[in-house]
Amino acid sequence: MSEKRGPWFLFTGLLLGIGLGVAIAWGIPQSEPVNTAPASLRADFKDEYRFMIAAAYTVSGDLGRARARLATLGDPDPLLALGEQAQRLLAANVSIERVRILANLSEALQSQPLATPNDKTTPPLETSTPSEQQPPAVEPLPTTLEPTEDSNQPSPTPTTTDTPFPTRPLFPTATLRPTRTLTPTPGAPFALINQSTFCxxxxxxxLQVNLKNALGQPAAGQELVITWFAGEEHFFTGFKNEISPGYADFKLTSEIEYALSLSEGRTRITGLIAPVCTSEDGKPYPGSILLEFRQP
Structure with a gap:
């Protein structure tokens, strides 16, 4: 025996579903989105946030805002964090443009460090206190006697002519001494000043590279290009601040000749081959090369 159900059965189920949905939507509290601090982000999300900060600085050039945003990540050393991230990108063969964006921010942070309260950037004003002021010397008033035409006058009547006092300001105007700020030659290519090998x-x-600008300060954020037969790699200074902001290195392979280019190819060093060294037990191993550059 078959039971026939009319359309009211479906209509009742539809009403029950709508009622249950409304009850869940309005009766059960929903989770609310909460803004989280960048310091609490996962490591990979911190890397993305850090890259966005560097990209924003590339567009706006606002170093103060970029520094403040980096501080929200809570890194003990923001420069070291930038360097480590750039090294990870280089190891992962990520686009060199992304690494260059991080390098530009790292260079800007190192070239314009935060001012400390002990910094003296303004020379003292040359002012004097009121006690040091000497009052102007008072000159005696000259007296001119003018005789009258009447000789019977008992005595001449003297007339005095006042000489005005010289005016002198109480406090002299302070004069600021101009300061000379030395800046490196913009765009000048780096010149090799020392090349040596060691074990x-x-x-x-x-391959250890040290760069200094015209002031003798480490030059961070400089792109270096090393090439060899059928190979090329880019690396940057400023990512190993524990050694020097102007330091960078590259792992050499024995019996392979390299060439190093910097300053957008205007400086090129060729014939770089790792020397052969001998350990204490008589085994050979590749030595190292030190290159030191300075900007004129």
């Missing part, structure tokens, strides 16, 4: 079994086969 270090703890760090074998390293």
């Amino acid at each position: 270090d079994p703890q760090k074998p086969g390293l």
Whole structure:
């Protein structure tokens, strides 16, 4: 025996579903979105946030805002965090443009450090206190006697002519001494000032590069391009601040000749081959090369 159900059965189910949905939507409290601090982000999300800060600085050039945004990540050393992220990007063969964006921010942060209360950037004003002021010397008033035409006058009547006192300001106007700010030659290519080889079994086969600007300060954020047969790699200074902001290194392979370019190819060093060193037990290992550059 079959039971026939009319359309009221479906209509009743529809009403029950709508009522249950309304009850859930209005009766059960929903979770509300909460803004979280950047310091609480996961490590990979911090990297994305840090890159967005560097990209925003590239567009706006507002270093103060970029510094404040980096501080919200809570990194103990923001410069070191930028360097480590750039090294990870280089190891992952990410686009060199992304690494260059991080390098530009790192260079700006190191070239314009935060001013400290002990910094003296303004020379003292040359002012004097009221006690140091000497009053102007008072000159005696000259007296001119003018005789009258009447000789019977008992005595001449003297007339005095006042000489005005010289005017002198109580406080002299302070004059600021102009300061000279030395700046490196913009766009000048780096010149090689020292090239040497050394043996270090703890760090074998390293090409170590040190860059200094015209003031003798480490030059951070400089792009270096090293090439060899069928190979090329880019790396930057300023990512190993524990050594020097102007330091960068590259791992050399034995018996391979390299060429290093910097200053957008205007400076090029060729014939770089790791020397052969011998350990204490007589085993050979690749030595290291040190290159030092300075901007004129």
